[in-house]
Amino acid sequence: MSDTAIPIPPTLAAMLALAAGTFLLRLSGPALRARCTLPERAEKLLEVSAVLLLAALAATSALTEDHAFTGPARPLGVLAGGVLAWRRAPFLVVVLVAAATTALLRLAGVP
Amino acid sequence: MSYGAVAVTSGFAWWFPVLMGVLVLAASSEFLFVGIIAAGGSPIAALLAGLLVNARHLPFGLAVPDVLGRGRRKMLGTHLMNDETVVFALAQDEPERKRAAYWLCGLGILICWPAGAALGALLGSVVRDTDALGLDAMFPAVILALILPALKDKPLRRTALTAAALALTATPFLPAGLPVLLALAALPLFTVRTRKKATR
Incomplete structure (x- = not known):
């Protein structure tokens, strides 16, 4: 996609942070259940934002390269x-x- | 496999997608992460986008708390939580079968996903001229196929199209990675549309 080299240390750090953060998110569901329930509306919004991010990624990676039309x-x-x-x-x-x-x-x- | 091939052809070392596959174990966030970095975006933007996509694991945890097991096993059980395992567990009625479906599917994914990524990475690094083979079209096609089922919902489809248009418009001006995050600005559009429908 891009010719620039990928800087390994910050990328690796971000990936490890993503792994840790994802695990905490997985862990917090069962922990929260004892105390309160997430409103259905908030759940729906989380789902929608994931689709929006992925739709934007699909569009930009399909149509652009280095800030211009491919x-x-x-x-x-x-x-x-x-x-x-x-x-x-x-x-x-x-x-x-x-x-x-x-x-x-x-x-x-x-x- | 396509995930490994895509990551390697965008400039990642072969072990990166494999390691990420084991540690993160959530496909769409990994694609998002690789996509933003490959486009030249900052690791911070990639991290934020990935975390946001994975925020859905919080409600997952609310849905399937009793299949995770106890003690040390619970740590692994928690890590195995993802789209597929939760769907399989919810499809079963009895608690015992729920647990079996969850763990079988989860362990299967834990092995197959990184193994597929490694195989893909290997194939991707053998091929020299990836553009001639059209491999750069694979990545967006994978993402599109992932979100298409969700896009059958009309308000969501319109909002997603607006989000994509926003990101595309911003691409020439913003640093890489940010246009994708900007797409979230379309979120109020969805809430307004669905609220209107509800009051009607």
């Missing part, structure tokens, strides 16, 4: 995969078709 080959490949996913094709098929479509377009000279 060529049409990648988004078209993702679109092909998306259509198959919508029609409930198996996960592996979705991923392979996306890559193959992009590869074929590039072979044909589409950037």
Whole structure:
């Protein structure tokens, strides 16, 4: 995606923090249950924010590269995969078709 | 497997996705983390986004507290909590079968997910010209496939499209990683829409 090297120490630290934080989140559910229950509304909002973050990630990683539009080959490949996913094709098929479509377009000279 | 391949082709060392697979054990947050770092985003932004996505484990814990076991086993049981194990446990009626489904599925994932990542990483590092094979289209396609079931809900779909548009508009101006976090600004749109519906 990007040509810049990934700085290992801060990335590793952030990953370990994510692991620790995730474990605490997993731990706090059963612990909280004894005292109070999370309102259904808050639960729904957590779920929605996860989808929003992932939707934004899918869009930006499909369409942009280094702050600018990538060529049409990648988004078209993702679109092909998306259509198959919508029609409930198996996960592996979705991923392979996306890559193959992009590869074929590039072979044909589409950037 | 695609997760390992994607991580390696975006510049990570082969062990990183494997280690993260074992320690974090939550697919969408790992994809988000790798995606933000690969786009040149800061580790802090990747951490915040990952934690936010994993916040759903808190309500999971409220839903399945009795399958986790006790003492030391409870530590492992807690770590195994994720989308799949919770769904499998909730699908069973009797407590005994709930526990069995949860642990079988959880241990299976703990082994298969990092092993698949390692295999993918290996394949990804063998291939030289990843662009010619269209491997860069795999990552967004995986994420899209992950969220599509949730997008069948109409208010959520509209909000997600707005969120994606917001992130795209901000991409040329903001440092990498931040546009994805900015997408959360679309959240009030969802609450307004669903509240309107409720009062109608």
